[in-house]
Each structure stands twice: as C-alpha cells, then as structure tokens.
Amino acid sequence: MEMFKDFLLHVSFILFPIFLYHALWLSRTPAHFPKTNKLLITVFASISSALCIMYPVGSILDLQTGLQSIPLVLAILYGGYMAGIVAILISIIVKFVMYGSFLWIGLIVVPIYFFIPFLFYRKWHQYSKPNKLFYGVLIGLSKGFFIYIGLLVVSLMAYSPAFIMQQKLLELFFSTLYYIFFLVLSIYSIEFVKENAEMRSQLVQSEKLTIVSELAASVAHEVRNPLTVVRGFIQLLFSSDNTKEPPANKDYKNLVLSELDRAQDIITSYLDIAKQNYYQIESLNLSKLLEECASLMTSYANFKSVTIHQSIE
Template sequence: MDIDALLLNFLFILLPIFLTYMVFSLKPDLHRHLKTTIITIFSSLSIIMCMNYSIQLVEGFYYDLRVLPFTLTLLYAGHRVGFFVLIITAVYRFSIGGDGFVVTVILFLALFAGTALLVKKFEQSSLKGRLFIPPFIIVLFQLAVVFNYKYIFQHDFHFTFGEWVTIFSINILGMLFVTYIIELLMKITKIQEELVKTEKLKVVSELAASVSHEIKNPLTVTRSIIQLVMNQKDKIPEEKQQYYFEVAIEELERANRMLTDYMTLSKPQVDRIEPIDLSQEVIKTIHLITPLAKMKGIYVKMSVEKSGIIQGDKAKLHQCLLNLMKNGIEAMEEGGTLQVETWSKQSDCNIKIKDNGTGMNEAELKRLGTPYYSTKDGGTGLGMVVVYSLVKIMEGSIDIQSRPSEGTNVVLSFPTIIRTR
C-alpha cells in the first residue's frame, strides 16, 4: 500500500476542516447560506483530491478515503449540503471514467439514504455516541463494498483476510480520528463563545454599577439642594438661591453628559454621514472650549490650515474633539498651553491636540481607552472609549504619545475625500 498517498488523503480531509474552522472563527457572523456554500466547496474539494490520489491495491480496484469527508458532511452539515456534495462527487467520478462509476453511485446513494436514519440520533448523542456512530457507518459501508464487488458484480480481487482487515482498520481508525478532531474544534468554538458571553455579562454588570454610582452622585446633590431651598426658602437670600439652582442645573447637566457617554459607548454609530470641512469644525470646537480654558488659566494656541474634506458625522466629530481638548485642559492643573493644529498629508487630514500637563507613563498609556480606567480622580474612562470607537467608525486612526510631567500629544487622522487649499 502506498503510504504517501494514504497520508495525502488524510491531509486532504483534515486541511479543509481546519480551514473551515478558521474562516468561521474569524467571521462568526457569516450568513447561513454563505456558511453552507463554504462547507459544500471544502467538502467537495476534499473528496475530489482524495479521488485524485487514490491507491491501486490490485488490478481494477482503487482505494481512497473519499467516504470519510462525505459521511462527515452528511452528519455535521446535513443532507441538503450532502446532496450537493453527492452530485459534485458523481459528476467528477463520471469525468474520470472507468467501470467503478456505477458502483460508486449506488454505494454513495445507499450511504446518503442510510445516514439520514442516524442523523437525529447523532445530533442528540454525547461525545462517546458521536465518536461511535461515524465508524459504525463506515463498517456498514465497507461491508456493502465487499458485498457489491463479490456477489453482485462478481469481481474477485483475491484479497487476503489480513488485507481486508487493514482496509477496514484504516477507515475505522481514520474516521474515529477525524471525528475527534471535529468535536475538539467544535468544543473550542463553544468555549470561545461562552467566554465572549461571560465577558459581555461582566461588562454589562460593571457598566450598570458604574452608571448607578456616577448618576447617583449628581442626583443626590440636586435633591439636597432642592430640599434645602424648599425647607429654608425664607432664610436663604435670593442670590444664594440662584446660586444653588445653578449648581443643581450643573449637576443635572453632568448626569446628562454621563448618560450620553454611556449611550454612545453602548451604540457607537454615526447618525448622519456627510462631507465635513475639518478645519472649520476644529475652529468651531476651539471656540466652544476656549471659555473653559480661560477659566483654568490655559492658553489655546491654534494653527489651523485648510486640510480638506472628510466624511462622517459632525456631532460625533465634535464630541471626539471636545473630549480630547477637555482632557488636555484638565491635565494642566497649574495652567499651560493647549496646541491644536491641522494639516493634510497625502490622502489624510490630520489633527494634533497637544498639552504640557501631567502626562502618562507607558503602563497608563497602554490602558488608555479601557472602560473604567481613568487617570483623573472620579473619572470613568468612558470619554476615551467613545473617542476610540467613533474614530474607528469614521475610518480614522488615533496615535497618542505621552511622557510623565511633559504632556500628551494626540494625532487624529481621517481619509480625505476632497483636498482644499
């Protein structure tokens, strides 16, 4: 027996299985019809390659492992996929020619029909049952092969008992091995899915706890102020009441901003795609942030060039820029300079936001953009998560460099659809 050809048969069976696993792992959300098409193609290729590297044991008798991928396709992918694979197998076998075409069609039709009786049992079985049923089908198939050749077509190939045992053993052990590999890959996939679900539940629970904690603080302050004013309305001067109401409004606005951040985090998508003049939007954002900068004793240095037109959502771009500029201002507790620049380079529009504040070390920089991590006291880290998400959705990129006590440099890049001068 040609061992090299036999090993090639096993390679042609295992390689499509691993390729299918890789495709489905990388693209878990593929449409069902596309998954069916991929399985059909890989299964058919596996059978065809096995037939191309068949082994001639004696004159007129060729042996290969095509029955293994065909049986596994019927059991794991169903008879709809198996039917298309059967048609492809029959057409290819007919193109090869030879006396074995009729025998092949009869045996594979019988296998197709017989496996249908065991599919439901196979799907409901435990691992032991799923490892037992495919080899059992192979035993029945090999007995049918012997019966057809010896008694119906009356071909006597003069195989010894030991040679028949070898053929049966290769098929049975091969099927057992390949089935175990498939079950192992399916178990790995299931574990990965469970890990993803567990991680999502963990994030949801942390998010809920964070929302509860962050929203509770401004609401508690607002409630206390309202109670104070209601209970001591006659004793509190009007100016003081006005001040308290302003504080209450600020706290409610803070709660509203937090809810907005959480909503953006949970559904970071652009609502309206439109052309955006990047330079003009940066200037508008600078005008919005300037009053806050002046209150903190920070000078905003602006160097805005005509950079180009990008595509995205203006509101979301404003949110990104405001978050980044606000972070820069809050990082300069003792005053400083916030530099904002725009320029175009090749097919990109670029924005740089630089501060000379406290900066971050390498470990802090790596964790930037992680939910619930912030270098600010009382920060949730959601602002930067939103920035990363929105920049990605707008097909842009973000590069952040920082050093402790030296400041932070953030560069946003977006693809240009029209360059302006």
C-alpha cells in the same frame, strides 16, 4: 507502507478543509455563534473527495479505494441532505471521469453505505461528542460491510468468490480499520474546532458583560449619591413638629421615602442583572402589593380629582 503513505495523503485532504472552514467561518467574531455554512461544507467536501479520488490509495478488484467517502459522510452529518447529495454527485462525476468503466459498481454500493449517515443527520447536532464518535465507528463498520458485500457480488460475476476471501479480504479489513480511525479522527477534529469557536464566542460575550457590569457599578454610584441627599433633606423637611401641618403630609413623607428606597432597590437589581446572579422564586404578598399600588397612585389621582377606593379582600 506505500498504502499507509497514501492514506496519510488522504488525511491531509480531509483535515485541511476542516481547519480552513474554521479559519474562514468560525473564526469570525459575530454577535452570536455563527450558523452552519452549508455552502462552504458542500464545496470543501466535494473538493476533498475529488482529491482523494484523483490520488487513490490502492485497488480491490481493480476498484479504486481510499478515504474519499469520509468528506461525503461529514457533508451529510454536518451539512444536511442537500450538501451530502450534491457532494456525492460531484464525486461520482469525478470518479466517472477518472475511472469511467467502473462507475456502475459505485452506483450499486454508494447509495447503500450512505444510507446510515442520512439516518443520523436529523439528530446529529443533539448528540454528545462521545456518542458522535461511537456512531462514527458504526458508520465505518457499515461502510466496510457493504463494500465487502458489493465486491462479493462483483466477484461472483467476474471472478471466483475465493479470490476475495483469500487474497483481498485482509486488504479490505485493514482498509476498513483505516477508514474507521480517520473518520473518527475527522469527527473529533470538527467537534474540537466547534468547541473552541463556541468558547471564543462565550468569552467575547463575557467580556461585554464585564464592561456592562463595571459601567453599571459606576452609574449606580453616581445615581445613589443624589438619592441619598434627597432622602436626607426630605426627612429634614418633615421632621419639624408643625401643628398646622395637614395629616396627609405624614403619608406623603412615607410615600416619598418609600419611592426613594424603591429607586435604590432598582439600582441594586440592575447591578445584580449585570453580574448574572442567580435568582430564587419567592412568595409574594399580593394584598400588600395592591396597597402599595393604590398609595402610589393617590397623589396622581388627587391631581386628576379622582378618588381611589380599596377593596382588596
């Protein structure tokens, strides 16, 4: 029971920096979801591991055990190589200050069971939450296995192997189970915090798009009114049967009306973009498009004394 209380104390040392990281870094409301702050991860992991070392759970063969390696594993998985190495070095220094005579045992075991987290780091952010939890279990099992091998080697040098097998194996077994459980709990807590931060960031973006959509609807309404008036008067101006009217006026009328309709389509498209509607790929008549381009440029070409010749085929 006393050991379990010590484990709970270590859990508080581990989980508190996770939620503190969320409060200091992920709770901000930037334009985009904030990038990983490796400096904060390194600092929090080092402090958390140091506290676990200073208040150990118990000992196996006079070697202090506990959850001090969990912050180091999290620093590797979420902060990268540099964050993990710095946090590991700081924890080794703290362990040397606290228990200097057993530093060489840590130097033998530590590099081995941190090898697997270093392998997972590069693709860790691509894994889904269930995969991360599963790999957390594997990391915990590998850590317990390597510690057992290391302690077995030490027992061959200082004690009899039966001492480990009979008196300390059960303690090591439960210690590994606690380690796996709290490592998975820590990974789940980090993913839960990240998901909440991402959802909050998406909610902010959604609110901004809602404002843009409402503004677009208002602007579209104000612009469509004068366009409707202009279209009506143009139709009225060209509706009279004037025999002296040049034949080209009919083309100009159609051109102006088509441009007004195109302006309406642009406004409608702008509203669709603001609403984030999904679009489908459609086939396009290229010949018709080129004819429209030529007709649109006719008035400007005439103003510049340029004649446009079409050869679409």
